[in-house]
Amino acid sequence: MAFATGTILALLPVSIALVLAFITEDATLSLFIGCLVGVVLLGADPATGMAQLFQTALSGEFFVWIVMIEVFIGILVAYFRKAGITERFAEVLSDSVDTPRKAESTTWGIGLLIFFSDYFSPLLAGPVMRPITDNHNVSREKLAYLLDSAAAAVPTLLPITGWAVFIAGLIAEQNAIASEAEAMNIFINSIVNNFYGWGSVLLAGLVAAHIVPIYGPMKQAEQRARETGKVIADNAEPLQSVELEEIEPPQGMTGNLLYHLLIPVAIILTITIGTFFVIGDTKILAAFLTAVGYLGIVLRWQGYVDDLNELVDIGIDGIKGVLPAIIILALAYCINSVTTQLKAPEYVISVVG
Numbered sequence: 001m002a003f004a005t006g007t008i009l010a011l012l013p014v015s016i017a018l019v020l021a022f023i024t025e026d027a028t029l030s031l032f033i034g035c036l037v038g039v040v041l042l043g044a045d046p047a048t049g050m051a052q053l054f055q056t057a058l059s060g061e062f063f064v065w066i067v068m069i070e071v072f073i074g075i076l077v078a079y080f081r082k083a084g085i086t087e088r089f090a091e092v093l094s095d096s097v098d099t100p101r102k103a104e105s106t107t108w109g110i111g112l113l114i115f116f117s118d119y120f121s122p123l124l125a126g127p128v129m130r131p132i133t134d135n136h137n138v139s140r141e142k143l144a145y146l147l148d149s150a151a152a153a154v155p156t157l158l159p160i161t162g163w164a165v166f167i168a169g170l171i172a173e174q175n176a177i178a179s180e181a182e183a184m185n186i187f188i189n190s191i192v193n194n195f196y197g198w199g200s201v202l203l204a205g206l207v208a209a210h211i212v213p214i215y216g217p218m219k220q221a222e223q224r225a226r227e228t229g230k231v232i233a234d235n236a237e238p239l240q241s242v243e244l245e246e247i248e249p250p251q252g253m254t255g256n257l258l259y260h261l262l263i264p265v266a267i268i269l270t271i272t273i274g275t276f277f278v279i280g281d282t283k284i285l286a287a288f289l290t291a292v293g294y295l296g297i298v299l300r301w302q303g304y305v306d307d308l309n310e311l312v313d314i315g316i317d318g319i320k321g322v323l324p325a326i327i328i329l330a331l332a333y334c335i336n337s338v339t340t341q342l343k344a345p346e347y348v349i350s351v352v353g
Contacts, residue, residue: 004041006350010342013038013335028324031331038338057337058330062169065285066329069162070119070322072288076264077123077244078318079295082304083260084249086127092257093132100136104146104208107133111150112201114265115158117284119325121151139225140232141218142207149204153197159188160276162284181280244321247314250304259298264291 004010017034021027039049057063080086097103107129114121125147133143155161164187172183191197206212214222225231249255271287296311305311339345 004342006343006347008347009041010339010344010347012041013342014339014344017335027328028331031328031335035331035334035338038335038342042338042341053334053338054330057334060333062166063330063333066162066166067326069117069285069288070326070329071319072285072292073117073120073123074244074318074320074322075292075315076288076295076318077120078247078314078321079292079299080124080255080260081127081244081247082249082299082314083255083295084253085255085257085260086124087131087249088255088257089128089261090131093128094135097132100133100138101208101210103129103133103136103138104142104210105205107143107146108150108205108208111147111204112154114151115154115161117162117288118152118155119322120288121154122147123322125151134231137225137229137231139218139221140236141221142214145218146204146208149200153200156197157191157194157201159184159191160272160282162282165282165284184280243317247317253304259302260295264295267291267294 004012013034016037017030020030020033024030035053036046036050039046039053042049044052093106097106107125110125110129111121114124122144126143129143129147130140133140155163156167158164164184168180168183168187171177171186172180177183177186203212207214213219221233224233255261268284268287268291271290272282272284275281275283275286292315296315299305300308300311305314
């Protein structure tokens with residue numbers, strides 16, 4: 001029987017997960033242990049409790065929807081790599097980006113432009129900008145900060161992203177909200193008050209422009225990169241999957257920015273923005289699915305792949321590349337579910353009310 005429901009102990013799963021994340025630097029392990037603590041506080045044995053938690057927390061349509069978006073993002077990025085578009089884009093930028101400040105500002109700018117997904121942006125911009133930032137001895141720590149600050153924050157500031165639909169869905173689940181349309185209006189009206197989102201994007205831009213100085217571990221990372229040329233720390237474990245890294249275009253073939261990058265991005269933008277204004281519902285999953293279908297046809301037609309089997313294999317490698325993010329997402333849903341069952345929100349409201 002649960003003994004922590006509605007008490008300060010209801011905050012323990014999230015608190016433990018956060019503390020462990022800083023200590024271990026492993027989000028998956030930290031979230032899993034937080035969930036484990038939660039099911040024990042609910043009075044269940046670890047094995048049965050975790051099994052039941054997975055079943056209930058991950059069966060909702062929103063989770064499936066977000067997972068499928070991540071899947072098609074992974075496939076699309078894999079197709080980009082097969083087309084050699086990341087190398088081609090880096091070649092185009094290398095002539096004009098000739099200083100560390102320009103490299104960092106360009107990284108920040110790309111994060112703003114690819115605003116329709118917080119995960120697609122770093123997966124695309126990261127491989128594109130890595131050769132350029134590496135050439136100017138910009139640490140991978142700073143590259144990751146610039147990408148994440150723009151990519152993760154911008155989707156929360158626009159109503160035509162997957163995050164907007166997801167947040168509106170959460171709002172719609174509240175008893176006081178009459179419809180999903182009303183929930184979306186609430187989200188749109190709240191954008192101006194999203195101080196973290198606006199502040200995160202602005203601060204990253206000022207850091208990239210070398211207007212705001214860096215400090216702490218990032219400053220140490222930058223000093224290491226500039227003085228020794230080591231853009232990656234000796235003990236670092238990059239999260240980029242091996243499967244995505246090993247995808248390369250056929251010998252002698254280079255990417256075409258129009259066919260392999262601009263048109264797929266235009267497809268995503270047209271569908272997401274168009275459906276939002278025409279029917280009031282952002283079809284971001286349909287947008288990525290259509291872009292994947294288009295690019296797959298182009299790669300086969302232009303001879304980048306020998307047959308459909310190779311095209312499928314590349315797509316599977318792309319899915320493997322986003323699997324760590326899907327696992328973290330699943331555990332985040334689980335810890336949210338167990339925290340709700342422990343009535344942590346009600347406890348917080350009772351304390352601050």
